[in-house]
Amino acid sequence: MLLRTFFLRPVRRRPLRFVTTVVGVAAGIAAVVATISASQAAVASLREGVAEIAGRARLEVTAPAGVPEQLLGRLRPISGDALVVPVIEEIALVPTLGDAVRVLGVDLLVDAQVRTLELSAKDGTPLVVAHRMLTGRGVLVPASLASRLALRAGDELAVSVRARRETLTVAGVFTPTRFASAWDRVLVVDVALAQELFGRQGRIDRIEIVPRSGVDEAGLAAWARRLLPPSVRVEAPAERGAASSRMVRALQFNLTALSGVSLFVGAVLVATTLATSVVQRRTVLAIARSLGSSRRQLALVVLAEALAIGVLGGALGVAGGLFGARAALASVRSTVAAAVRGVPATAIQLSPSLAIVGLLVAVLISLAAAALPLVEAIGTPPVQGLTSERPAFLRRPSRRRAALLAIGLLALAAALARAPAWHDLPVAALLASMALLGALLVSASPVLDALARRTAGPQGGGGAGTPLRLAVAALAAGRRRASWAAGAVGVAVALAVAIGTMVHSFRATVVDWADQGMRADVWVRPLTATTGVQVGRLDPEVVRTAERLFGIQVIDPFHTAEATMRGQPVTLGAGAFAVVARRGGVSFRDGRDSRDVFATALRHHAAVINEPFANRFRVNEGDTIRLRVPGGELVRAVEAVFFDYSHQQGMVVIDRNDFLRIYPDDGPSELALFLPPGADPATARDTLLSALGGRFLVEALLNKELRDEVVRIFDRTFAITRALQAVAVAVAVLAVLTVLFALLGERRRDLALLRAVGGSRAQVAAVVAAQAALLGLTGAVGGLAIGLAIGLVLVKVVNLQSFGWTLRFLPPWSALAATALLVTVACFVAGLAPALAAVRMHPSEDLREEG
């Protein structure tokens, strides 16, 4: 009965407010679910893909530069207890797909016992397929990819391997028995063909060990370790996936945290709606109290409404999030592919647990947001006490208390921003951002009150100013709800400003870095995937061709390989120090001239390290580092630390000649060409490409093209942040709409009175629209200030703690001002609907006397 009277009927009579709130919560949940789904899909494919593709293998033997083939022979003693299989796993590009694929090279004769792939019956018997694989550069293609590229057995498939154009023949189409998404982008070839394709003669990427039934894994691992040299690792396949997932964990955490702010705005909207609904039904609640309703019953009414909003908003949000995730996946794929080597998934699957979590979060957020309205509802006196009650707006907020609370939250934010990372995650810094948002919300009510005090009443002047002053007075009178709306706008603007500042600072820093650091005239690299990320390496033949054409003194091939530092994977890079020492072009943290740095490093066999490495391992200029590399340990003094925004796991760069003494020449990941003064880069590019002929699929970019490409990839990577900004702003505008309609309902008589005492329709509309604009403006100004502070935390703390990058703090002032203006205008436009409703009111009805 109570629920029907106080919740269902009002919702039926005025469904718009309820619906907008549900939509607001749904938008927040959708943003979170979409971001988590997309990033989980992209990341999970790297992690789960490892486990799935490893099949029944429980141990694997790996080494930084690959495992020498002869180690297979050393493991012969364990063959009675386990199956030992060689594997090569590399990345290649399928130009017709525009995307990277994993190429899995396996021993076809024994691998069926490790991985179960169901071959299509149409392609012939397994023996026929195996024959094609072994004799005709055959490849097995997953059914989903075959369908997408319209491939059948016998068709040719062009791939780019180490930038070399290669043609394979489809030997058969397979269907994975489970986890189809893990196999979505995997091509299977014979291990010998993989060795040929990737230049791994005599080496394989890993040896997988599958224990036979009943064999103790730990004992087997210990036995294998005893048989093998100490430079190789024997570990569970999951460890390899874990290393990848660690690298993207910070990325995922930050994206989720950002989407969480949309949810925060949604919570403010729920609180606004519930508070409004309680205030509007205050008289009715008071009558109910007089007639015997307990406080508990009134609390149940509020909680029921919050629950309904949470459940409906959560369900809609989870569904919306699934669609949003598809849109977000492209951006997240680019980001993840840039962070780790691999092939992120292309399909989204909403996990039931995420759906349940989304629903629960919506309910919890709604119930938490109901706290203050709940206090107001149960504090409603019986109707006899209501008339003698002092109006809420006469109870001046304790400005000192609010100011102290705001200052306390700001101090807390400052302290948290200085706290170190928690397990490599910027948890304290993000809590600092939350404290800043809290300060914004706390100060909204006294700010509105002060605004009203400073603005004289209607006698302060005439004409156009009167509606504005009346609007300020009305907002101050309903400031409890108005402050929620201003707070919601403020939070949304703060989010937009913070992200905008972070992205702009990052972008400007990267552009500067590219301008200073990218001095070569021509860059040559393998074709990139549609994600913008480079796939594989350049064949050494490309280097030799360039050296023949232009001379060794202008060629800087840049190699990368895997090494470990204190047990953690890092990238070991190598460049031609002698070439860079002549031309320079890298920004060093201590401001030294890069030519001087490289010349000294070359003389002393020293290394340069990137900033993420320096931060991750707390290493500085002059320190000595020890890396585990094939064949032992590499000890180098650190000559200098350079800024780098492309290798977040940390990179050490040594001279190429030193590098090639440790690692086999698998080809560089890119090649820079420093032409003599006066030479035409475009002509040089044409000369190189024509010398390479059609044999290699490479991109040769001129200096400006590469710098433009860097910015293009950057923009695509951060595209998702713009969507999150839009969601937050939309939710904030909904909050303003909710409050305005509520204020309109509350102030019907006042507006009717305005008409009766000489106010025109335009003035009445102006009063309502001005309230909307004022809410927007107050929120926008507060949001701008707090957003800049959060931006500072993101730029100076979160990025450093998450990725080890030092960025300059460069707010995009004009864009920020435009954002604040846009939000204010959006609120004003949103206010036109209630303004129109106010104009359509009939004063005679609203002024009808009781009794």
Add this chain to the structure above:
Amino acid sequence: MEIVTELRSVTKRYRRGDELVNALHDVSFTLGASEMVALVGPSGCGKSTTLNLVAGVDRPDEGQVIVCGTDLAAAGEPALVQARRHCIGIIFQAFHLMPHLTVAENVALPLALDGRRDPARVDDLLRRVGLEHRRSHFPAELSGGEQQRTAVARALVHRPAVVLADEPTGSLDSASGAAVLQLMDELRRQEGSALLLATHDESLATLADRVIRLRDGGIEAVL
């Protein structure tokens, strides 16, 4: 005597559910400058409807409502606004003050809406209604009588030709009601405004120059 308000054969109907109710039927009367006319009759007889029509917040279905020379029944919105700004002052039974404006701000409201500013006039009226010391208070901080005195000052601040008062003492105790009525009559005489008073209290009507008795939407008698 100059006629400041005239109703000519005014009919007003309301729809209540499926039923069409005649709130006023063929009502005609005039109100002279500085004259006080009382509309009396039981609840639902059409008193408030008449006042709403004269205030220009409602329109008749038939007939003319001429206030200060303007037929409000045919006037467009700008003319209605001008009539309310310059010619009409309203006092309600429930005071209807803006709760978030102070006493002085409430009184100044009609001037402000017209783009005018006259603090001296506001102060003068506040002094005359005895609320000078309450000028910065909000309505919720006033007694009923004080609130209605504020409403009286507001109704007169722009020197209207006609003041409309709808049961102005209905929410007050008898002593406060009598005091407010006396003040209202005194001030409007000083200002030269006509007063159209709607009341179901026959004793209040004794102050009026003329009494129009309404019943079931029609004029029963003019006394």
